[in-house]
Amino acid sequence: SYEMSQPPSVSVSPGQTARITCSGDRLGDKNICWYQQKPGQSPVLVIYENIKRPSGIPERFSGSNSGNTATLTISGTQAMDEADYYCQAWDSYTAVVFGGGTKLTVL
Amino acid sequence: QVRLVESGGGVVQSWRSLRLSCAASGFTFSNCAMHWVRQAPGKGLEWVAFISSEGSHKMYVDSVKGRFTISRDNSKNTVILDMDSPRIEDTAVYFCAKDGAAGGPTYFDNWGRGTLVTVSS
Numbered sequence: 431s432y433e434m435s436q437p438p439s440v441s442v443s444p445g446q447t448a449r450i451t452c453s454g455d456r457l458g459d460k461n462i463c464w465y466q467q468k469p470g471q472s473p474v475l476v477i478y479e480n481i482k483r484p485s486g487i488p489e490r491f492s493g494s495n496s497g498n499t500a501t502l503t504i505s506g507t508q509a510m511d512e513a514d515y516y517c518q519a520w521d522s523y524t525a526v527v528f529g530g531g532t533k534l535t536v537l
Numbered sequence: 538q539v540r541l542v543e544s545g546g547g548v549v550q551s552w553r554s555l556r557l558s559c560a561a562s563g564f565t566f567s568n569c570a571m572h573w574v575r576q577a578p579g580k581g582l583e584w585v586a587f588i589s590s591e592g593s594h595k596m597y598v599d600s601v602k603g604r605f606t607i608s609r610d611n612s613k614n615t616v617i618l619d620m621d622s623p624r625i626e627d628t629a630v631y632f633c634a635k636d637g638a639a640g641g642p643t644y645f646d647n648w649g650r651g652t653l654v655t656v657s658s
Contacts, residue, residue, distance in 0.1 A: 463644040472648040478637060516582050518644060525596045526642050528586035
């Protein structure tokens with residue numbers, strides 16, 4: 431089965447840029463999305479189809495996907511962005527797969 | 538406004554079965570694929586099952602194949618997950634999620650609040 435890996439944790443200072451990676455074999459050939467989950471809450475879609483941002487998601491969230499790595503970038507990180515972030519891939523062979531999740535800490 | 542409300546969770550013995558339901562509103566349910574996703578306590582997200590908009594296409598994660606069954610009733614805007622012979626490792630919060638595209642599976646653009654299933658021996 432297909433697997434994707436994420437760093438367990440990422441730390442960033444307020445106002446700086448946070449980058450959370452998701453790695454997998456030929457990941458760039460797949461469609462990737464990203465979810466934000468705060469403690470005790472349901473996940474929220476923040477990026478879909480690699481680069482698209484749902485309505486209501488701040489412009490500071492952006493995504494990229496190439497080669498073996500997809501990246502969620504949060505520019506000008508705010509304290510409210512502290513959460514767990516999950517990448518997710520889908521295709522006709524793997525159906526749906528999640529990365530292990532990354533805890534973003536805003537110091 | 539999309540709303541997904543799960544029900545049916547609780548404590549279940551491993552020799553019994555459990556039915557989870559998800560009541561959907563705020564969108565044209567019969568046009569949308571649906572999913573169940575779970576999260577074990579303190580762990581990450583795990584996709585469990587997918588059902589196409591008309592119910593003819595179903596997919597499951599390997600660990601639940603042959604034990605769980607996803608179904609839907611488009612007349613009642615409801616998606617169901619039947620859990621037979623649950624295992625201790627099936628203990629998790631189960632989320633109902635709406636697929637973001639007409640086909641699917643793709644991504645989840647709306648989630649319910651989840652229902653907790655605890656499996657005991």
